[in-house]
Amino acid sequence: MNHFKGSLLQRILIPILVVMLIEGILLCVVVFNSGTMEGLKGNAYDVFNEKVSGRSGTLENDMVGRWSAIESAAETIGDGIESFIEGEGITTADLTPDSSYTSKLLENLSEELIFRMRRNAVTGVFLILDGDGRDKKAGLYFRDSDPLTEASDNSDLQAVRAPASITKKLNIALNTNWLPYFQLTEGADGTEYYYEPFRTAIERPELKGTELGYWCPAFSMHGDTGGRESMILTYSLPVYSEGIPCGVMGIELNMDYLVKQIPARELSEDNYGSYILACKKSGSGDGEAEEYTVVARSGALINQLEGQSDVLSISKESYRKNFHSLLSPSSRQGAVHSCIHDLNLYERNAPFSGDRWVLIGIEEDYHLLSFFYEFERAILFILAVTILIGVAAAIIVARAVTKPIETLTYKLKMADPGSPIRLGELKIDEIDKLSGTIENLSREVADNAHKLEAILDMTGVSVGACEYTDRAEKKVYCSGDFCRLLDIPEEEMTGSYLPTSVMKKHMAELKARQVERDREAGLYILKFGKAEEERWVRLKVISEKGRILAVATDMTQEMQEKQKIEHDRDFDLLTGLYNRRAFYRQIEEVFMNKKRMAIGAMIMIDLDNLKYVNDTYGHDYGDEYIRTAARVLQSLDTRNSVVARLSGDEFLAFFYGSGNRDTVRHRMDQIYEMFKNTKIHLPDGTSIPVRASAGMAWYPDDGENYDELIRYADFAMYMVKKTNKGAVVEFNLESYSKESYLLQCKEELNTILEKGLVDYAFQPIVDARDGSVYAYEALMRPNTENIKSPDALLALARSQSKLQQIEKLTFFKGMEIFSKKEVAKTDCRIFLNSISNQVMTDKEIKEFQMKYSAYLSRLVIEFTEEERPDAELTKVKMRYFGDAKGMTALDDFGEGYNGESILLSMNPDFVKFDRSLIKNIHEDSKKQDLVAGLIAYCRENGAKTIAEGVECSMEMDMLIGMGIDYLQGYYIGRPTHFPGDIPEEIRQEIFQAAKTEIDFS
Incomplete structure (x- = not known):
């Protein structure tokens, strides 16, 4: 193995640098992963969101509570129109632009319009009369360029649409685009503000007042020029005369006025963000993005985006509450954040509630997160400066430590080996101690040499060694138990030495005892003795530069333990x-x-x-x-x-x-x-x-x-x-x-029981008198790959003696699913199948009663026929659930174990006749006699009867005529996971059949 070799300076400096680097990394991890940076980002988003939210709230209050508060004015004008036409003996169709009646009426109504415009602080107000329904319509349209100031003589107003006689009388100047009437062609641009509320009022006469109010997105009045500054936003309501729409009244907000209400300077200190008032019409916006039509905008950013238009494309996906990606137009500087807040301008079910009005605040990433980016740069700068300072300090400290050691090394190099070493003091405690140790080392080496063998003996480990060097005497030194471990007779030794020839002979003999060997590593495993007295020896041989060293170790106990482990393993x-x-x-x-x-x-x-x-x-x-x-x-x-x-x-x-x-x-x-x-x-x-x-x-x-x-x-x-x-x-x-599935599906059964992998379908049980749904039977549906039917599940559980777990699963899972269905809120009963010879523990029953106490009085326990009934267990179930006013039913009567004896012993509340008794009963007189007798017996003993498996109308009619109480079957209603009422035609068929009852007496 290659070890790192370097100077003491390197050994000191490198660890210090590594520690500093780790500290730097930890600092970065703490700062960048502890949530601090995300917190800064979050704060920026939250502040921006609060600003947009506050402004949207203010704007919504103005639009809903102030500017559009014209409902009372519309009623007043409607009353004025109604009184006028009644007094003049005309109709609303006579109120055309060329009629003298119209000028007189408009003059009467002009003061109310001007009053409403000034009170609501809007830039314009209008009234349009439908007249005879043609495109040319009479009306008034006044504007106030500055709603915050008011002139008593109306000199601050302009007339956009009005008869000249009225403007002259009211001292109102004419707008450059003035006309004495409105020219409104349905479907043409700039006419929605009139036709949308007027047409809706006619189509939906049940709606009144603000329910018909309509905010029309920005448009330019026909004939206006000048670009976006001439665009207006309107709110309009229909006006009624004698309960019939006869026109539209509304207010106008011009863009200059609107922009003042959404000041973008509040979004950022550098006044770089923008506010956008936008609208998305109902039914638009399919796909991954939503497109909004710009109504009004303020601020510098929106005007600097590439591909600027009156349409914004914004991602539907939100990456943070209220924040969406602005797809177009885009910015050259990077991502643009858009914070969207809805303006609730309509009531929930109003005709125009599908139009989505929003206030959008936009800001470029660099400006919105400027403090975050500045903080990030500051952290990285501090980290870099700290590392540089640490490196410089580490170098200085390392040099201060290594200089004395270099001095000591020089003295050792220059010292005379034949004389006592005197190194002197360097005034550093650790180095001076090292000097004293070196001075005593030569004296201690000799003293310690002879102790090695004694120490090995004291350890109790059988270790022996031999050393051979290429010398003239040709003998090998052996120490410890070397000869004993390798079965070399002691009498062949002379003291601690063995002749080389003898050693070679014994080494050659060891080849027969080899069990394992690794020539490259010089490692051999040797085995001595018989099976009863096995002894294992590890021999390690090292050869280098003409010198051979061999170490023998007794590993008998280790090998015996290994053999035992291998035996126990197999x-x-x-x-x-x-x-x-x-x-x-x-x-x-x-x-x-x-x-x-x-x-x-x-x-x-x-x-x-x-x-x-x-x-x-x-x-x-x-x-x-x-x-x-x-x-x-x-x-x-x-x-x-x-x-x-x-x-x-x-x-x-x-x-x-x-x-x-x-x-x-x-x-x-x-x-x-x-x-x-x-x-x-x-x-x-x-x-x-x-x-x-x-x-x-x-x-x-x-x-x-x-x-x-x-x-x-x-x-x-x-x-x-x-x-x-x-x-x-x-x-x-x-x-x-x-x-085979009984074996193959063992684990699948365990999975079903552990995870409750069953679903339930619900089949209706209806009243045979009127077809109303009386109850639903919960039918188990296993939800695994191999077990598909309740019969297979029961057979598998029966083979594994796990029917009791199935009983618990049936009650808890069945009631859990039923309680989540809409029908659970009605008063219908729920039939749960119960295995006759199984019962839940007392603890489980109490848990069930507590969890589903609200449904116990509607619970009907249906005893199935798959297992032989157990009288005692049946009494336990009836006692527990009967106390809660629950009821019992005997399932599949006439099949399996459910016969007359169990009917007599149980005295159930319901008896369900098996399909074998019901099938083709209309064609079989013997079945008719048997079922009629059973029905009569059940009635006498207070039990209701249910016919299962009704699959055709003939069977159903026959059973109803015989006096059956309830019906169940595919003809009535199939099992479904979403239970509901039965078809109306089936209900009517039951009702008609119930009028006739067959006499079987």
Whole structure:
């Protein structure tokens, strides 16, 4: 291994620099990963968001609470129009621009309009009369360029649209684009502010007032010029006369006035950001971006963006609350942040509520996060300066430390080896101590040399060494236990030396004892003695420059422990047979040479009665039971077999090389005969024979790989445990095809129970009198790859003795899913299937009652027929849930275990007739007589009847006529995960059929 070699200065300087670098990195990690930097960013975003939020709130208050507060004015004008036309004896259709009536009416209404404009502090107000419905319409349109000042003589106003006689009388100047009337062609640009609210008022007469108010995005009045400064924003309401829309009244806000309400200078100190008032029409904006039409804007940034237009494209995805990426127009400087706040200008269900009005604050990344970037640069600058200062200080300190050592080195180099070394003092404690140590070193070396061998003896470790150098005397020095460890007779030694020739002879003899060797490393493992007295020696030989050094170490204990570990790794501690790992390794080697296998048999053996022995006499006798069985199997173990213990009471054996199956069967007969004749003696003075069940799969007929054979043998063993314990059963492919899932799905069953992987469909149970839904039956649907039906799940749980867990899963999961459905909010009942001979624990029942107490009075426990009923368990369920006013139902009556005896013992609230009684009942008079009698019996004993499996109208009509209480089946309603009402036509059919009842008396 190459070690770093350098000066003391380097050894001091480099660690210091490394430490400083680590400190710098830690500082960066703390600053940049502790949340500080993100906090700074977050503060910048939050401050910007608060500014936009505050401004949007102010703007929304002005738009909703001040500028658009014209509902009372619209009502006043509507009343004025209604009084006028009534007094003049005309209709609203007569209010055309050329009518003298119109001028008189407008003159009456002008003062109200001017008053509303000044009160609401808007830049304009208008009233448009629909008249005879043509494009040319009469009306008034006044503007006030400065709503904050007011002239009593109206000299500060302009008339945009009004008859000349009215403007002259009111002393109002004419606008450069003045006209005496409105020219409004429906569908033309700049007419939405009139037609949208007016048309909506006609189409939806049930709406009134502000529900019909319409904010029209920026547009230019027909005939205006001058670019964006001539754009206006309007809010308009329909005006009614005698309850019929006859015109529109509204207010105007010009862009100059609007811009003053969204001052961009408040966004940033350098006045670089921008406010944008924008609108997105309802139904627009499909895709990954939303496009907003600009209504008003303020600030420098919006005017400096590339590709500037009246449309903003903004990402729908939000990277922070209210923040979205501005896609276009874009900035040359980098990303532009847009903070969007909605303006709630409409009521929730208003016709124009789909139009989205927003106030957007935009700022370039560099300006928004300027403090963050400045702080980041400052941290990096401080880090760089700190590292530079640290490097300079480290160099100075290192030089101060190494200078005295260099002086000491020079004195040692110049000292006379033949004279006592006098180094003098350097006035540094550590270096002066080193000098004193060097002065005493030569004296101590000799004293310590002879102690080495004594120390080795005291350690108790058997270590010996020898050294050979190319000298004339040709002898080898040996120390410690070297000769003893290598079986070299002591009498051949002279003192501590051994002749070279003798050493070479013994070394040559050691080759026969080699177990392992590594020539490159000069390492050898040697074995001495017989099996009972094994001794292992490690010999390490090093040769360099004509000198050979050998060290021998006794490693007997280490090798014995290694052998024990290897044995324990492959053999079962209790029985001495192969364990699972060793079995698979051995069987894999066997299957690599299939030519010698001929006919083989994989046999899975499972001990019977082990649980009985453990539970009755304790696990010590259970272990003896296992060991006794293992000894029987070991007695028949040959070179053509592999036998192993897989787990507690399971053994696996593979016999191969047989000429025919009868040979293997004979061996199994021998094993079973020995089992019968082999007994274990128990503490009560009795003894029992060893019993086992086994499954056998043949090679190559059943399978050609061992995994497949093990699976088949396991299945055969499972079948014999299930049917005829204590026997040997050979694998049957037909049986496996039918029931293999019982083994293959063991873990899948555990997964279902642990994770509750079942869903429930709900089938309606309806009243046979009127077709109303009385209840829903919860039908389990396993939700895994291999187990698809409730029957398969129950069969698998039954084979694993886990029906009780299924019972718990049915109650808790079924009620959990039902409680989340909309129908749970109604008063309908819920039927839950219960396994007749299973019951939850008291703790589980109490937990269920507490968790679903709100539904217990509507719960109906439906006892299924899959298992033989248990009278005591049935009483427990009825007692627990009957106290909560729950009810019981007997399922599938007439099939399986659910017959007359259980009906008499249970006295259920509901009796559900099985499909076998219902099918084609309209064609079978015997079924009709039987069902009629059952219905009569149930009525006499206070039980309601339910017909299951109704699949056609004839069956349903017959059952209703016979007086059945409730109906259930595919014809009525199929099971669904989203339960609801049954089809109306089925309900009507039930209602009509219920009018007739067949007399079977």
